[in-house]
Amino acid sequence: VSARLRVNPIACTAHGLCAELLPESIALDDWGYPILDERPLPPELLDHARRAAAACPTFALMLEWRDRG
């Protein structure tokens, strides 16, 4: 399986913690909302991604697990 980042744009209120914690995969747009790298996360970033998702104050960021292929 592989994991991808996904954001619920309705729940997100632009705290921006995720981009601080995972700058490799998350950038912020002009208004502070996250722009995600939607490719499968490389294994070395998985722990950071979990931490970023757990840190989101509005539970908007999540990891989505998919079967590879």
Place this chain on the structure above:
Amino acid sequence: MTAVGVEVTRLLAGLQPDRRLDLGEHVEAYGPVGRAAGGPGLIEVLERSGLRGRGGGSFPTGRKLRAVATGRRRPLAVVNGCESEPASAKDRLLLERLPHLVLDGALLAASAVGADEAVICVSEDAPRTADALDAALRERRERTRLTPATVPAHYVASEESALVHHLNGGAALPTFVPPRPFERGLRGRPTLVQNAETLAHVALIARHGAEWFRAVGTRDDPGSTLLTVSGHVRWPGVYEVALGTPLAELVALARPTRPVRALLLGGCFGTWVAHEDAAGMPLAHHGLRERAASLGAGVVVVLGQGTCGLCETAAALEYLADESAGQCGPCVFGLRAIADRMAELADGTAPPGSLEQLARWAAMVARRGACHHPDGAVRLLRSALDVFAAEAAAHQAGGACPSMLRGAALGLPVHHRRGA
């Protein structure tokens, strides 16, 4: 509202110029629905017919019915007659003049997926449509299975998930999907949401069969479709044409009042096409998709020379920014930024580099909402910057608008309707 049946007269065959068809007249005009027409067998007929949804998504209707029917719980059906696109009038025409065609389709589609009830949604700012629907329902024995409902009159309220959320007692705002309505919708049950015109086609396919439906149109885009033509034409209104009809022929039928500069296909949610590029384009899902355009809910707005497409687009984007559901940051702030910059551009007061900034914002906002509202706005913007590149450059340079008139070809609502 005028309605002209051209090329093909199928849905509009029974249309009377001034009144609604009652149930008796409807049966006389279109014939009775055969006893064996509904039920699960209809799904296969619809799949063979090649009918696609006429609400804007162009999703294959048979495939949607099959997805709903294979859910574990008993499904429900929802008729989407809200028609929130300001330049579209075809669903209102059907519901006000030929409502029994839509009701036949609703009952048939419901029976095909095993639904015991259909909810018919119209916009709360369309009281005439609601009245016509109520009058038609009073004539039907099946009215216990047909429930009318009104929906707030804002642009995204008729988006599938917003519609279901509203009917479930929530706000008429899009929800974060999945689950999609066909999986879990009204009352948690699999829900078939179909546009009113799509169901009118279902009513005729159930009567006459898939082969009859395919006898007009093209192999990939069979059947006829309703198109609302407006703008700089002598005869605006709803036209029924075979899919695949050249765009130029439809425009000629509506009699442009001036030489044509460009066409807006799909309305506020659509794409501008320069007149010279439109010449060879077919009115069909497939022929337009290759050109990154679509008919949307069947809207064609004709823009005559002497009117500035950039100014028209600025007005449309102002409307779309206002009509954001206000839920997702990129849509709320992005569409507002785009609309404000477009207004400055239209006024000739935009700072240098505004065209590049607009293109950058378009890329930034696309695909980042819970629904497709920002995507539609961005599509409109990009096509405008492409088709009206010369006008855009002149506006950026701060000179006078190169067009003589700032017309209101789009016919956007004067009063923006807010709130859910």
